[in-house]
Amino acid sequence: MPNIYDYAYDLEKAIRNSDEYKSLREAFEKVMNDSGSKKMFENFRNFQTELQIKQMQGEQITEEQVKDAQKRYEVIQQHPAISHLLAMEERMNVVMADVSQIVSKPLDEVYRELEEK
Amino acid sequence: MPNIYDYAYDLEKAIRNSDEYKSLREAFEKVMNDSGSKKMFENFRNFQTELQIKQMQGEQITEEQVKDAQKRYEVIQQHPAISHLLAMEERMNVVMADVSQIVSKPLDEVYRELEEK
Numbered sequence: 462m463p464n465i466y467d468y469a470y471d472l473e474k475a476i477r478n479s480d481e482y483k484s485l486r487e488a489f490e491k492v493m494n495d496s497g498s499k500k501m502f503e504n505f506r507n508f509q510t511e512l513q514i515k516q517m518q519g520e521q522i523t524e525e526q527v528k529d530a531q532k533r534y535e536v537i538q539q540h541p542a543i544s545h546l547l548a549m550e551e552r553m554n555v556v557m558a559d560v561s562q563i564v565s566k567p568l569d570e571v572y573r574e575l576e577e578k
Numbered sequence: 579m580p581n582i583y584d585y586a587y588d589l590e591k592a593i594r595n596s597d598e599y600k601s602l603r604e605a606f607e608k609v610m611n612d613s614g615s616k617k618m619f620e621n622f623r624n625f626q627t628e629l630q631i632k633q634m635q636g637e638q639i640t641e642e643q644v645k646d647a648q649k650r651y652e653v654i655q656q657h658p659a660i661s662h663l664l665a666m667e668e669r670m671n672v673v674m675a676d677v678s679q680i681v682s683k684p685l686d687e688v689y690r691e692l693e694e695k
Contacts, residue, residue: 464592464596465589465592465593465596465598465673465677466676466677466680467592468585468588468589468592469589469676469677469680469681470680471585471588471589472582472585472586472588472589472680472681473680473681473683473684475581475582475584475585476582476681476684476685477684479581479582481582482684482685485688486688489688489691493691517634517635518634518635518636519635553685556582557681557682557685559583559586560582560583560586560681561678561681563583563586563587563589563590564586564589564590564593564674564677564678564681565674566590567590567593567594567599568593568599568670568674571602571603571606574606574610
């Protein structure tokens with residue numbers, strides 16, 4: 462009987478061969494191959510990461526920061542290659558979140574029992 | 579061609595059928611079916627969770643808290659059913675961390691290129 466690792470590698474291969482992944486790679490390369498787009502995307506990404514770290518550390522996000530984020534998002538949406546990349550990222554993230562939920566279901570069940578008993 | 583979700587469900591089934599998972603469930607049920615062990619385990623779990631939240635929020639863990647954690651861990655190690663459960667949890671966590679690493683490899687590669695370019 463094949464073991465967990467065999468199935469994990471099969472899943473990895475399926476992800477690599479999926480439309481979602483291939484389209485993301487293409488969208489990503491398009492942005493990376495243009496130095497202007499690349500810089501714009503990286504700035505946006507860094508800003509996003511900073512906000513996420515603040516949220517994880519329980520820091521309050523100010524109204525000003527929310528407005529700043531919205532403005533940055535609007536600006537970046539005007540850029541076709543980048544907005545396409547963001548859409549492809551979102552699509553891939555939905556799949557990966559589903560995969561993660563499916564794969565962690567067995568363990569989640571064990572721990573849900575802890576609360577129910 | 580089967581899609582990502584089919585492979586994810588196969589992996590879920592493989593996890594459910596694995597020795598690691600079955601042993602964890604058994605160890606877990608043994609602890610849960612004894613009200614004393616259950617209470618002891620839950621206290622320890624709550625303490626662990628509190629510490630993790632503090633760490634995630636960037637709060638400094640004091641020397642006193644570290645000593646407290648060590649003492650609690652030593653006490654719980656004396657309890658055969660609980661220490662067996664902790665060992666089974668650790669074994670399962672290693673497998674799940676490997677699975678997560680394998681499955682996120684395709685996406686990690688895309689983003690690694692961002693830094694290298």
